[in-house]
Amino acid sequence: MTVGIHLSPLAEIPATTLYRILWLRVSVFVVEQQAAYPELDGRDIEPGALLAWAEEDGEVLGTLRLLDEGTRWRIGRVVTSVPARGRGVGADLMSLAIDHALAQDASRPFVLDAQEHLADWYGRFGFVVSGPSFVEDRIPHVPMTRPTDAEV
Numbered sequence: 001m002t003v004g005i006h007l008s009p010l011a012e013i014p015a016t017t018l019y020r021i022l023w024l025r026v027s028v029f030v031v032e033q034q035a036a037y038p039e040l041d042g043r044d045i046e047p048g049a050l051l052a053w054a055e056e057d058g059e060v061l062g063t064l065r066l067l068d069e070g071t072r073w074r075i076g077r078v079v080t081s082v083p084a085r086g087r088g089v090g091a092d093l094m095s096l097a098i099d100h101a102l103a104q105d106a107s108r109p110f111v112l113d114a115q116e117h118l119a120d121w122y123g124r125f126g127f128v129v130s131g132p133s134f135v136e137d138r139i140p141h142v143p144m145t146r147p148t149d150a151e152v
Helices: 015-032 089-104 116-123
Strands: 004-008 050-056 059-068 073-080 110-115 134-136 139-146
Touching (some): 004 089, 015 050, 015 073, 050 089, 116 139
Parallel strands (some): 073 110
Antiparallel strands (some): 004 050, 050 059, 059 073, 134 139
8 A cells, every 4th residue: 555645735735634734633632632722723734734644545545734834844743643653654745845945045043842752763853942931721832943054
């Protein structure tokens, strides 16, 4: 079975696929992690926002969101389904998002807010902790930045 990796604005994603992307985000962030928060925050439809997803046999295995914030890129909503964890799906999505953004404008840094226990994983992509930890929805997070001169 082949995993397809995609990147697209929300409006161009087939309805069933979009449903599966959003279902995965809610299933992990709201249900599994027990964080009742507004998962659908309006940022998916901002100008320049892109969703990346990995799909196999019609099932969404993982997804992330890439936001164009003008002076920087923001990666967020990085999630992998339970059966796909450990298969490199998240890494493939991160590489796709970073490569796409760099091709658009390599002069801008990347930022993200990582769950603290995943800081080393994001470090594989050139991200470094850039501020003090904070708690969001009872989960420790750290702000991270990928400088423009980062190498992976």
